[in-house]
Amino acid sequence: MSDAIVLTGRAIRLSRRNLDAVLTAMLLPVMLMLVFVYFFGGAIDTGTEYVTYVVPGVMLLCAGFGSANTAVTVTHDMTGGIIDRFRSLDVGGTAIVAGHVAASVLRNAVATAIVFGVAFLIGFRPAAGPPAWLAVAGILLLFILTISWLSACFGLIARSPEAAGGFTFLMMFLPYPSSAFVPIDTMPGWLHGFAQHQPVTPVIETLRALLLDRPAGDSAWQALVWCGAILAVAVALSGVLFRRRTA
């Protein structure tokens, strides 16, 4: 545990000094939000103010994109000399991964707060009370934690930081075939099945319901089950992958 804390501190220092990556992870979702709200938003009928509709999707895009960067930082460690030093100091794989994941959660919590700030500036007016806001924060943190740990697994598989960067792209696109930016019933029929049932959709629906003070229905527990299950698999898988990689 104490190793994980030391390595979290390290990962935070490394992030702070890799500001371009952090800025990209913050600016990109903000830019996309502006593009959607001002360029496309006028043409999309969602039944509410578009900015209010799109913010949960932008949040997930931001969190997913930022968390996916964990793959790159993990691969960087695994392919450099430092992994041998850590192992010869008897630092376990879980502590190494946990350090990167914890730094990622912190980084993305900050990024998410900034995106919320910009959203407020351009007219986002949610109806949520304090308990709903707490729930929003909790779900976002769980989502960030899940994606971070999942991308750490990807980082343990990838052979180079460039390859690990591919995971960021996957996470960039996953919110598009969901209810993030447009209602699903405007998509072609063959896409409905995927868009309805992919993990991102219940998370977005839950966030949207909480922010607009509407009932979340089944999407809340679906979101929790999806995230919890993926997180559990990712944690177990990262242990196996680390041992296989260093055998």
Place this chain on the structure above:
Amino acid sequence: MTDEPAIEARGLEKSYGAVRVLEGVDLSVARGSVFALLGPNGAGKTTTVRILATLTTPDAGRARVAGFDVVAERRRVRRAISLTGQYAAVDETQTGAENLWMMGRLTRLGRADARRRAQELLERFDLADAGRRAVGTYSGGMRRRLDLAAGLVGRPEVIFLDEPTTGLDPRSRQAMWEVVKGLVGDGVTVFLTTQYLEEADQLADRIAVVDGGRVVAEGTSAQLKERVAGQRLDLVLDGADAFAETARLLGARLVWSDADRLTLGVATDGSAAHIRGLLDEIDPGRRAVDRFTVRGATLDDVFLALTGHGAAHDTTPGTAGDKESTRV
């Protein structure tokens, strides 16, 4: 306990797929000594170090380091050793001090102790001024010194150095040698690998020569040199024809040949009578041999004799051993 060697390996074998990297390596390293594993690229040096440092498990054979089995008691071995590999194992974007502090914390030092230890090591390795700078701004030599310092934070009993000076310029190499020599006073055991004969000669109490996954010779530098002729007579010939003719005359007695420099080497006991006799025999007309040199055998000769091929890099012949040049 103290009589037990710091490192003991018996019959280590390791294959990667169809490639047999180690074919039964036996080693014994006394506590408090410097031991060099010398061999060309691909001889199995790094694999041996990785097995001894618990990072790789052997397919067969056993090894004990600091009194513990490297497989069954891996964690206890890890607490007693440090490994400094060929690739700098420090973070480029952290400062030197931050890197050392982090290593201190990972070896279970308290916050204040870790800070003190980091400062102490920065000063000892002549990095005190650079301690607050990101490692990315360091020179190659500074980075190696920091890397070595990072390996010492936890006061290990056994230090593994995998090719500590590969890629360094001569001055940084010299500085690194001084640092390694300084470690010995602390009573630690140093196990280093190198492809530089001179490095093994300079640093190590004992040397094991590895080639093709086996130890082909072991002993002190002096013992190894005695395994080939004690002295060598190098003849510089007067031209290509003389070179070819003399090479033919010497036949199997030839221990060294360098056509570019028109030089041939032959074993000798170094006595005037023997050399005079050799010269008369080879060059009765007194025209073929231009100059000659008598020199002590170098590790280069040992290497050549033991492995059947030269070292993997271009060592300059004649940098070690006595050298006297005489006009005939």
